[in-house]
Amino acid sequence: MSRPLITILDDEPEIRQILTETLEEAGFRTQSFSRAREFEASLNRVTPDVCLVDLSLPDTDGLALVHRLALEQGAAVIIISGRAQVQDRVTGLELGADDYITKPFDPAEVVARIRARLRGGPRTVATTGNTAQFSGWTAHFDRYILEDDTGEETPFSHAEGEVLRLFLESPKRLISRAQMQESLGGGAGESFDRAMDVRISRLRTKLREDPKNPRLIKTIYGAGYIFLGDVSWL
Template structure:
């Protein structure tokens, strides 16, 4: 079985060296890049399992790249950045990142976060179909788009897709934050809760929900979420 491929995009040679060494010692394959242009060109000939992306890149805006990766590639993206402000974290998650690690970091933590992302994939891929219909919408998980009855399409990110698939797999059942953490991976705590809140909020917007009275994704305060639509896979 081929080892998972992790790509590293960071303009600091020492960061690339540390991450490459640590991840390969942990059994991963790696490809590292100093420039976004080189990295994006390489995506035409490879499909990484996880992308580690620095935000402070010399040839492009890191946040814009994260957004393109999440929407166009459907890639799992972990931001590694020296930007430690809460707003940077929130923006990164809103643009489609799956996780956010601040510099300086413990290399062992990066390995743990990568493994968490990889563990989440198979659990969310149980349905044989990549298409689900519900409440006037069709979710195409192979193309990462939501399609309404009129045929208008709205893209969603890999991270949003994980949450949506979790809801569609268990309609009309309470999903606690603990269950979300177990299914999606990542460390429990305020950071994870905030990431889930951001992703649910983005999904509600794309499903044209009334934020004050959503009809599909209901928040059960102190308990979790419940998806109220009927779901047809296939």
């Protein structure tokens, strides 16, 4: 089985070297880039398993790049940035990042976060197909597209897709935060809770839910969530 490929985009050579050495010692393959243009060109040739992306890049806006990656690539996206403000974290997650690590970081933590993402991804993909129908919607997980009953398409990110698939694989059953953490991985505690809140809010918007009274993704306060639609996998 091929070792997972991790791409590193950071304009600091010391950071690239630390991450490359640490990840390769941990058993991953790596590619590193100092410029977004070279990084994006590489995506036309191969899709990495995880992209590590710095936000402060000399040739592009890092947040805009994260958003493009989340919508267009099947890879998980982890931001590694010196921007430690809460709003930066929230914005990164809202734009589709799977996780957010601040500099300075412990290389061992980066390895652990990557392994958590890789554990979350394949487990959710393996049990069902790539297309599900529910409540007038069709979710195409191979294309990261939601299609309504008129054929109008709305893209969703890799991170949003993980949560949606988790709901669709367990309809009409309570899914606790602990179960979501176990299935999806990622940072623990408040960071994980905030990431889930952001992804679920974005999914509700894309499913045209009433935020005050959602009909599909119900919050059970203090317990978790229930997806109320009837689901069929194609």
